[in-house]
């Protein structure tokens with residue numbers, strides 16, 4: 001499938017555009033702005049999109065584009081910074097007008113246009129720019145304008161070049177997604193064939209061809225990525241896959257049972273369920289420093305996994321491959337586009353040399369939302385597919401201070417109550433994460449006739465796109481009230497509830 005290449009002038013913008021192209025059922029790849037025309041030609045893309053970015057075309061050095069790319073005959077759409085760059089490189093004018101636009105802006109369509117075909121005369125778009133294109137290059141028609149941007153869109157259909165100052169990838173641009181789909185399907189002529197079913201078919205074929213008759217190993221964490229990766233490999237090679245689930249005692253309520261039920265009973269995969277709770281609690285006894293806790297858990301996890309891997313490989317006929325749930329954002333962030341960045345606590349890169357596996361990473365081209373859709377298509381239960389992200393060290397980073405079985409039991413029960421009420425309120429999928437934190441202090445309360453001296457629970461709920469930044473969620477007060485009542489009533493050892501109203505930055509999402 002020919003990709004739509006998204007040229008990266010600012011990572012957040014590029015990823016969002018790449019996801020929007022995927023939503024239009026076309027395959028997209030992100031490439032660095034330093035890419036040359038020869039490399040673009042070699043990849044033979046169906047179209048190119050130049051992303052927005054935080055810079056001004058006047059900065060030196062401002063990121064640029066090899067101008068020979070404009071002459072390859074490949075349809076190009078420039079967005080925001082990408083539009084200004086196109087204008088400037090092809091002989092138009094970009095000026096510091098001093099009147100930028102930020103946020104919702106009314107855009108007026110001008111004359112005939114290929115890109116904005118079917119748009120009403122006026123609609124709402126999302127703007128975020130200081131400089132503005134003041135004159136389109138020769139051969140270009142201006143197709144939209146706003147109050148402060150005389151060239152809000154321009155196009156030269158004969159050369160296949162299009163540009164918008166506004167951000168079509170942002171939901172606030174009314175017709176944005178429609179415009180991206182129109183560009184991909186009708187301007188670039190890409191058929192909408194990138195679907196969960198086609199992703200599964202392609203991966204299943206590739207895994208079968210690579211694995212042959214060999215055995216494969218996969219560590220399940222309870223999270224959606226490892227579960228979907230394992231389900232894909234199962235569909236490809238069935239019982240040649242063995243899954244390992246190390247129960248650290250720090251998982252969410254019902255997580256272990258859910259995994260066992262899904263992989264053993266539903267998929268019929270051999271599952272090694274390591275009940276390592278006691279060893280984890282023993283290793284964590286007396287430790288309260290957050291980094292020390294993380295390190296202990298990460299290292300012990302690898303040791304436990306290694307023990308199973310050694311047993312399975314003892315006769316020399318053990319697994320040759322190891323499944324990793326690496327996603328596309330990990331691949332992009334690792335820079336080269338090739339390096340396998342292995343996530344912290346599943347860092348089986350920490351395994352000793354003599355236990356070297358070849359990696360299978362069936363999700364490395366996918367974004368999280370695609371992983372979820374593939375998971376659904378593969379028949380994974382909703383609870384796994386839609387589970388909110390969970391840190392590798394588990395509940396240990398939500399029990400402030402020393403991690404004991406008793407304190408973990410409190411936070412686990414509290415977490416289940418929070419999840420349950422958030423789900424009932426229909427908010428679970430909307431929130432990036434919502435959970436309970438147990439601080440290392442106790443407070444005085446009164447219950448019935450007696451005085452209590454027990455733990456408070458902190459409710460933490462955030463919205464986010466990628467966990468890099470997050471906003472505290474404005475939960476409805478009646479939901480907060482129900483959670484608070486249930487926490488005090490149902491979770492023994494809790495007598496008070498607080499709500500965390502810190503965004504990230506300055507806070508982090510987790511408390512440790």
Ligand code: XMP
Pocket residue numbers: 294343344345389390391392393433467504507508509510511512
């Ligand atoms: P913070 O707390 O840094 O977390 O805002 C950002 C996101 O990462 C998750 N997180 C972790 N995930 N190992 C992980 O695999 C870790 O040690 C870890 N610490 C935090 C956190 O849940 C949030 O989604």
